[in-house]
Amino acid sequence: MTEHALRLNAFVKLGSFFKDYCEYAKKNPQLDLKPNPWFKTFDETITLAGHKNGWFTPENILFSIENWGDLLSRERLTDWLSPYDLNKNSPKSVAVIMAGNIPLVGFHDFLCTLISGNRAILKLSSNDKVLLPFVCSYLVEMEPSLKDDIVFADGRLEHFDAVIATGSDNTSRYFEHYFGKKSNIIRKNRNSVAVLTGRESEAQLRALGEDVFRYYGLGCRSVSKLFVPKDYNFDSFFKAVFPFNSILEQAKYANNYDYNKAVYLMSLFKILENGFLMLKEDTNYASPIATLFYEPYDSIEELKIRLRNDSDRLQCIVADGLMEDEIPFGQTQKPALTAYADNMDTVEFLLKI
Structure with a gap:
């Protein structure tokens, strides 16, 4: 052999x-x-x-x-x-x-x-x-x-x-x-994002919760930011991810939630929250633990250009029929063997040394 x-x-x-x-x-x-x-x-x-x-x-x-x-x-x-x-x-x-x-x-x-x-x-x-x-x-x-x-x-x-x-x-x-x-x-550093249109089903939004909360959001494949249409209503999102509320039983996560919430409130930042996750409008990709950044977009085509230009900062883009190489809701933490970090073929690199 x-x-x-x-x-x-x-x-x-x-x-x-x-x-x-x-x-x-x-x-x-x-x-x-x-x-x-x-x-x-x-x-x-x-x-x-x-x-x-x-x-x-x-x-x-x-x-x-x-x-x-x-x-x-x-x-x-x-x-x-x-x-x-x-x-x-x-x-x-x-x-x-x-x-x-x-x-x-x-x-x-x-x-x-x-x-x-x-x-x-x-x-x-x-x-x-x-x-x-x-x-x-x-x-x-x-x-x-x-x-x-x-x-x-x-x-x-x-x-x-x-x-x-x-x-x-x-x-x-x-x-x-x-x-x-x-x-x-x-x-x-790389981060992952999700692009929402407002037409997502409750099942898709619940699956997105897995992309957000798995590993407490610490991985590069963890969704740390949402792109949403202007005037997006987050009620459906909060309702869909509510089953993940037991994450607060993890003391380190709960401590981060309390600390970051206090910082935001003292800084007079506007946040949305449901008791275990905070949403903050922010142009950055990397959000703190227990926080999910969001940013409104004007058009999908403009957003595609933005994400393409920022490709060296992104690991996964979660969407449904919008982006090239998008990942379905709930699947970021289940990468295939061909899902190389930074999209660099590690095996090919090793064979060419």
Whole structure:
């Protein structure tokens, strides 16, 4: 069996493990799962991840691994990789510097690096330091030949041929200074938006709530801003997203809601709110936690030009039949394997190093 086939098999096994674990975690009484010693270890890992980062709730971690369980099937992996000639790859050492805003946010870069035949040198965020090491332990157990090709770097990064780094606009300047002479992908801040017309169904607006509230709005694929027609009535939106009101049970979210509301009120900003989400008219894309910016538009055609010009600042555009490459309501947090961050083909980049 080729090295590529061995690596693909390992990720297929990981996908099966993720799916089985999710069923185990849901305690489905109709599912007769054989005891798996890895389940208990994963339980402990998820608990530890939550202790180290209060945003990493079991629900959101399960959501992430359930999506990866669906994606890491043999069929989907094979379809994804079919356009590439992986046999031409000359193995390199690739430093992958990961963000830590949502659970396993850097997993796609890790997957691209390993499955294309390269060695991954992983620099983890202090906010997400336990989930990926567990995943890597499982992968190595399934395919021992991966052991020497997965390295965790605690200090200074050394002996690498290329860099994939994800961070903020500020950290990107640091990355460009230190890694600019190497082949690199350096990612900056991006945000996601939704374009409403007033004709959306209640089901679509409820689904939009998933795009807004999943991961507490911390991901680049989280909708942080709405574009709406002038004189848009937000009553239907507030009614549709009301089932997400339990988000206030998360103390960190509730604290952010209270703090930002106080700031807005003291600053005499006009806001709309429903007890767990504030809407503020603002031209910026990046909104604070528990806040959703909105901006009225005059015409869809003018808005299309605006969004096209700002494409380097946007990750997802949620709409219904309005935009090129739009994403349906409720689907931003379920990206396909081909949904590369910043629209840069990571596998193609790795093959050309």
